[in-house]
Amino acid sequence: GPSALGRLGEAAAPFGRTPVVVADAFILESIGPRIEAVLEAAGLSPSIRAFSGEITYAAIDGLVETLKGERPSVAIGVGGGKSLDAAKGLALKLDLGVITVPTIASNDSPTSASVAMYDEHHVMISVDRLRRNPQTVVVDTELIAKAPVHFLRAGIGDAISKKFEADGCLAGTGVTPFGTRPPATAIAIADACYRTLRENARAALAAVERGEVTPELEATVEAVVLMSGLGFENGGLSLAHSLTRGLVKARDAKNAIHGAHVAWGLLVQLAAEGRDDAFLDDLVGFYAETGLPCRLADLGMREASEAEIDDIARWTMTAPHLANLAVPVTQELIAGAIRRIERRT
16 A cells, blocks of 8 residues: 555564565665664564676575674565565575565565576576565555556566466366465455456556556555566466467567566467457557557567467477367477467557
């Protein structure tokens, strides 16, 4: 909610007196003094570290070295996904608790135990997991309302898929990140995430364009950050996220934000499942209202060749979520689904 950042000291105090804050440099310029004041008002002595660059094992080791042998009481990540993952990586290395303070709502990483690790060329090499999910997620919606609107749009794109991915995992033979089959509770949360976005996302985007906090923005942020995270971790991922393995290597499309990749991937997943045109038309209509991508060209990949579509399908087959669909997934099925979406939208 509005001004939730003011409760950060209250959230951090139970862990001990010496939190370490990891944040984007530009975030520290804007709200660093406020963060420090809030923590000090709670009787804490924070250590603050600016982070930039890729989330690599070397970068995490570098963060640890800056602590000079000191052991923080808790790791607090503030900012976008990289800062949050940097704090998670530090916590994983030192076995600390984690508090996340997202200043944008571009995905559900604040809630997730996952830590995406890359090499220096921005190629994902692993997805590590914390022993526990972040213990506290502090989302100040005044900060979200003032952030560029394309971040919230990406968050909607990342979250809109979770219902269908959880349903796919349940219908298929795959498992969740916890190694379990999806419980009914996860399916219900993922479904609520979808319904919340369909009802509120358009008005939420308009609110961010005005820089205002509204009930629709609050509902959308809850869906993007909390429901989406609970939905995918307990319900599983499927083809929509698998397709990002191909898109991050695809000409020009690789430069699009993660949530845009997932939104387009959902259309392909639905085509692969054999959904009818009326079902796809309804979702494409929602995409048009919210500015989500419907074709590869919307991701920057204009005039994709047949060979490039085949390459996306081939790279997608390396993803770990392919069992999470009711139908057997093959390279040919994926390529055919991509072509169906490209032809009809």
